[in-house]
Structures are given as structure tokens and as C-alpha cells.
Amino acid sequence: MRSDGSGRIVVQGLSKVFGRVAAVQDLSFVVEPGSVTGFLGPNGAGKTTTLRMILGLVTPTSGVSTISGLPYDRLGSPARVVGAVLENEGFHPKRTARNHLRVYAAAIGVPDQRADHVLGLVGLSEAANRKPGEFSLGMRQRLALATALLGDPRVLVLDEPANGLDPEGILWLRNFLRAYAREGRTVLVSSHLLSEVEQTIDQVVIISQGVTRYFGALEQLRANQRSRVLVEAGDPPAVVKALQVAGFGPLEMIPDGRIAVAGATRRQIGDVVAKAGLAVYGMDDDRADLEELFFQLTNGQFAAAPPGGFPVAQDQAWGGQR
Numbered sequence: 001m002r003s004d005g006s007g008r009i010v011v012q013g014l015s016k017v018f019g020r021v022a023a024v025q026d027l028s029f030v031v032e033p034g035s036v037t038g039f040l041g042p043n044g045a046g047k048t049t050t051l052r053m054i055l056g057l058v059t060p061t062s063g064v065s066t067i068s069g070l071p072y073d074r075l076g077s078p079a080r081v082v083g084a085v086l087e088n089e090g091f092h093p094k095r096t097a098r099n100h101l102r103v104y105a106a107a108i109g110v111p112d113q114r115a116d117h118v119l120g121l122v123g124l125s126e127a128a129n130r131k132p133g134e135f136s137l138g139m140r141q142r143l144a145l146a147t148a149l150l151g152d153p154r155v156l157v158l159d160e161p162a163n164g165l166d167p168e169g170i171l172w173l174r175n176f177l178r179a180y181a182r183e184g185r186t187v188l189v190s191s192h193l194l195s196e197v198e199q200t201i202d203q204v205v206i207i208s209q210g211v212t213r214y215f216g217a218l219e220q221l222r223a224n225q226r227s228r229v230l231v232e233a234g235d236p237p238a239v240v241k242a243l244q245v246a247g248f249g250p251l252e253m254i255p256d257g258r259i260a261v262a263g264a265t266r267r268q269i270g271d272v273v274a275k276a277g278l279a280v281y282g283m284d285d286d287r288a289d290l291e292e293l294f295f296q297l298t299n300g301q302f303a304a305a306p307p308g309g310f311p312v313a314q315d316q317a318w319g320g321q322r
């Protein structure tokens with residue numbers, strides 16, 4: 001078997017059972033090069049276990065995962081193909097940042113100068129001679145990222161990289177990862193908070209309780225949000241009737257007395273009520289927020305029978321591109 005050089009990560013039917021705990025169950029998804037993919041799920045959903053299986057650190061109970069067409073342990077020089085930052089990385093307390101990187105550079109067979117180069121990439125040049133023991137959490141995260149970048153990898157896998165970063169650090173990381181992906185590289189980042197990575201990612205894999213809930217483009221997920229128009233009417237029952245006769249709905253009275261109308265635009269509603277000679281005092285869009293949708297998906301609420309036709313488990317969404 002030879003590497004296809006693509007940097008594509010393919011996870012197929014991956015499962016891991018620890019004793020009685022099914023940490024990951026039959027997960028399948030593809031992470032395409034040239035994009036930043038968010039790997040999302042609440043704490044304990046199985047994200048770290050999945051990433052560790054992709055990185056050859058945990059043996060799957062069943063299923064396979066490949067990077068550029070090969071399982072991690074057949075990659076030859078894995079550090080030059082995939083760079084990873086997992087949680088709780090330790091640093092030698094007495095070594096400077098530069099020396100820490102030089103030790104790793106030697107271990108993976110890249111020249112010493114890479115140490116200074118990657119320090120520059122993550123904005124830590126000024127701190128090269130300082131010890132990570134004196135670093136802030138954000139600086140330690142940057143150093144861990146620098147370590148992952150030593151081998152100039154085509155693929156980056158980051159477990160909860162935004163943890164402990166301040167807003168400026170999050171913005172920096174966002175720009176860095178997007179630029180990395182624009183070079184045609186593959187970036188997979190896990191997070192338990194959609195809001196933390198929403199502006200960074202273009203693809204998303206959502207898991208909960210070890211099972212895939214959604215897999216596809218973030219844009220598609222946004223487009224699937226239910227949107228309704230909230231109508232404040234002078235005579236609500238008459239407006240409801242007019243809209244029903246015109247074929248719009250479902251309709252629902254909400255506690256503040258307004259009518260929630262799905263499947264119609266403001267203009268369509270305006271035309272119907274005007275034609276019926278009824279009074280409407282105001283209309284507002286009510287878009288289910290993405291975070292709410294994420295919460296619903298990860299609660300498994302909509303997994304079995306999605307109301308309103310949400311395409312929830314989209315395991316086959318990228319099937320044609322494999």
C-alpha cells in the first residue's frame with residue numbers, strides 16, 4: 001500500500017469499547033484537504049478517543065481510519081505527514097522553548113533551524129529562550145502547535161485547541177488555521193463548543209454518545225435551520241385562517257399572542273393578509289440559532305425522527321468524493 005499524498009482523513013466504521021463503555025460506535029466521516037473541519041460533540045462524546053485512534057495511539061475495537069490512504073502506523077515518517085496537538089501536553093520544565101523544539105526536531109529528523117522557523121509561525125520568537133514553565137496557557141498552546149508543525153505536515157489534528165485561549169488568541173488561531181487550509185492542507189479541530197469554532201470551520205462532524213449525528217458542510221447545517229416568521233396580528237384567528245386557506249403552515253400561536261408561521265416569507269404573509277383585508281402590526285424572523293440546533297443534535301433529540309425533515313445523520317454526505 002502506498003500513500004496517495006492527498007492528506008485526506010477517512011474514518012470508516014470506527015468503534016472503541018473500553019470494558020463496558022462504548023466510547024465510539026461505528027463512526028464514519030471524511031476530512032477533506034483544503035478545509036478546516038470541526039469535530040464537535042459534548043464532553044465525553046468520544047472525540048479524543050477518535051482522534052487518538054486516527055493518530056495510532058488507541059487501537060480500534062473495529063473499523064479503520066486512514067490518512068492519505070494509509071493507517072497511521074504505515075505512514076513511514078508520520079510526523080512529516082500529520083502534526084497533532086492533544087490535550088494536556090507536557091513540557092520539560094527546565095528546557096527553553098527553542099531547546100524543547102530542537103529535541104523534537106532531532107527525534108523526527110528535521111534540521112535544527114526548523115525550531116526557530118516554527119516559533120516564528122506561532123508568534124513565539126520573542127519567547128524562544130524562556131521556559132514553558134513560565135508561559136501562560138495560551139503560550140503553551142502555541143508551543144504545542146509549534147511542535148506539531150516541526151515536520152511541515154500536510155495534516156493537522158488539534159484536540160480542543162481553543163481551550164484556555166483569550167479572544168485574541170482564538171482570533172490568531174482562527175486566522176492561522178484558515179491560512180493553513182488555504183494552502184491545500186487538512187485541518188481537523190475538535191471542540192465541545194460550536195460557537196468557539198463556528199467562524200473557523202467550513203466542514204463539520206458532529207458526534208454525541210459515540211455516534212455521528214451530522215456530517216457535512218457547515219453552510220448546509222445553517223441552511224437546514226428552521227426559520228419562521230412571527231406575526232403580530234389585530235385578529236389572530238382570522239389571520240391564521242387566511243394563511244391556512246392560502247396553504248401556508250404549520251402555524252402556531254406562541255405565548256405572547258403572535259402567530260409563528262413556517263414555510264412562508266414575510267412578503268407572502270403580507271400579501272395574504274392584505275388580500276383578506278386584515279391588520280398586521282409587525283413581523284419578525286425567528287431563526288433557530290445554530291447553537292440551539294447543535295444542542296438538539298447532540299442531545300440525540302432529533303436523531304431518530306427529525307421533525308421538519310432535518311437531514312441529521314449525513315454519514316453519506318460526502319460519499320461521492322471518496
Ligand SMILES: Nc1ncnc2c1ncn2[C@@H]1O[C@H](COP(=O)(O)OP(=O)(O)OP(=O)(O)O)[C@@H](O)[C@H]1O
Binds near residue numbers: 018047
Ligand atoms: N482509557 C479509557 N478507559 C475507559 N474509558 C475511557 C477511556 N478513554 C475514554 N473513556 C470513556 O470513553 C468515553 C468517551 O471519552 P472521550 O475522552 O473520547 O470523549 P471526548 O468527547 O473527547 O470528551 P472530553 O472533551 O471530555 O475529553 C467517555 O465515557 C470516557 O469516560
